[in-house]
Amino acid sequence: MKTLTTTDELAAFCAKARTYPYVTVDTEFLRERTYYSKLCLVQLAVPDEGDDSAVLVDPLAGEGLSMSPLYELFRDTSVVKVFHAARQDLEIFHVDAGVIPAPLFDTQVAAMVCGFGEQAGYETLVKKITKGSVDKSSRFTDWSRRPLSDAQKSYALADVTHLRDIYEHLARKLQSTGRAKWVEEELSVLTDPETYRADPEEAWRRVKTRNTAPRFLGIVRELARFREQHAQARDIPRSRIYKDDALVEIAATKPQTAQDLGRARLLMREARKGEIADGILAAVKAGLDCPEASLPQPDRTLDRQQVNPALADLLRVLLKAKSETYDVASKLIASAADLDAIAGGARNVQALRGWRRDVFGADAERLCEGEIGLAVRGTAVEPVEI
Template sequence: MTRLITDAAELAALCERLRQEPFVTVDTEFMRERTYYPELCVVQLAGEEEVVVVDTLAEGMDLAPLGDLLADPAVVKVFHAARQDVEIFLLRFGAVPTPIFDTQIAAMVAGFGDQASYDALVRGLVGVSLDKAHRFSDWAARPLSPAQIEYAAADVTHLRAVYRTLREKLLAEGRLDWVAEEMEGLLDPRAYVTEPEDAWLRLKPKTTNRRYLATLRATAAWREREAQRLDIPRGRVVKDESLLEIAAAAPRDAEGLARIRGVSEGFARGKSGAGLLAALAEAASLPESGWPQPLEGRRGAGASPALVALLKVLLAAAAEAHNVAPRLLADTEDLERLAAEAEPEIRCLQGWRREAFGEDALALKAGRLALAAAGRRVRLIRVS
């Protein structure tokens, strides 16, 4: 039976009980449509017996005991697709939950494909079809409906069985260490911080014009700081397409800024417009040595498309042979760097990935390995 917790003392007692468990399944419901930072609305927790939904917005709610539970090294915190949940807890408690187990990552190691959904795992491993009717609920609205509470609870109820099944499978196959290694990226607090100076990278500009890139970097950094300061989505400050146009036009005054499509007169002549114009002026004064390099001029540039394509075939064959998701072994950037550089410092040339794929990839580059079709599979041919 699912319980809704709206009382701080009841939450503290629950967390004390859950700290005696070997693991606890965790999920969150949050809102981010109107804010830069996610607004935590609900936390779902399940131990061996208890399943609860915590109303984090309840009056007088103190979440400190939850923070202690998430930091307890004796209790494994089980998530599915943990990144957003971990980010929320890092913002709230100043630390990443530890230790954690992400069933989406575990599913990739166990051969369930790239980014297996929670619904698919529950259906495949537990034999239950989930009702996702409340996926887009307004979780900040109160009171929570009984249907919302049951929907939220389902996300941790069945996660217990998914966790046990995947863990047993991976333990039997000797692959728990593979999961632990992949989980390390989730434990680094720096992975959840967007540095304003790097905000331009998410726009993926195609140009090689370094002066333009310097201007885009400055305007994107200003927008990121302004969005953080006002706690509103970055698109509410200036939309991506307008930001790209501003960087191209590089207006020097409010009149020129107001001529950009999507920029209002009020914005251009107000405090935000003045801040944006100051960022543009600062970018204009940068010497050439301070301009960023084009994205296509960074690591992996000069890679032969044909060689990258061949490495992708080898990657697919290796993933099939080891029954893991290809993305777990290497991503496109890894393959491009592998094709362009002699032996780059990339994850597929380290640890178990090197044994499963990296050594063959280096042999393919060196002409010591060939690929051939063998019925419905790809055969690796060693060349002496």
């Protein structure tokens, strides 16, 4: 097991990788104590059987390792970069260097398109495709501690060595079924830099609350903005400042003074004083002082839709039938919210666009319009003309 600890070693391996059609990539990182993920290890493998075909890159080994050669490889469009469940890995590279590997292939996305079910795990694909297994004993370890054990190194390398066979199997299946474009369409979100931009102005949208009063949402927005800015500036998890349940409580009680803030049931002790407390009170005041016209407005689209429950149920039956016919995970085609929206008359829905329209969306619209019905033929449910 070769571990690269210098820029020259990494550059040599990346030069070698650029002579192959693809390279498999994975990372190990920590995020429990920081806002931004701390990169601890990068695993790389190329498609040959040599001893040096798979390596570990250790960014914590010393001060002399630059990741620039890896980022140049990521920018080389002649080499496919293969990941499994790439979202968090890509965020690390984008935050560190503003780079998103291209072209990109995510085996989790491809597996869903190829009939391996919802959110197919890496171990599942290893077992089903390579007939191998993955030693899980090192999964929950502190990857920032050195030296790494042999067990940790073996576990990390397995994440890219099996990935070669998985990628080749899925790529062949996509080619034979003509679904490669489906995967490309799905990967457009992962390759969009906006996916990785944590905008404090939009942080409030992640906070779940049943109260949709504009003034309440205005306070939520200000509290979420302050928390996000504070967390980013100090590189600490947002939950270390205050959790969502405390944020919602504060937005409801609207504390005006430090004494008011002290009565909060869910706020951690550290947040009741100092700069966090000052930030909370300032955020509440900003929310209360915000002009009515500038307050966030809840999405009333679903409220205005008259969802026909029977039609929504028919769409669910159609979705299940299409999922089985095409051997594609149903949740990848349409979510429950998509079905309710379509049943309520909405047409600007993801399930009605792109490859999803070919598989499900066109018939879903025709079902809503009364142009087709559903019939049982043997053990299958099929659309029938009316």
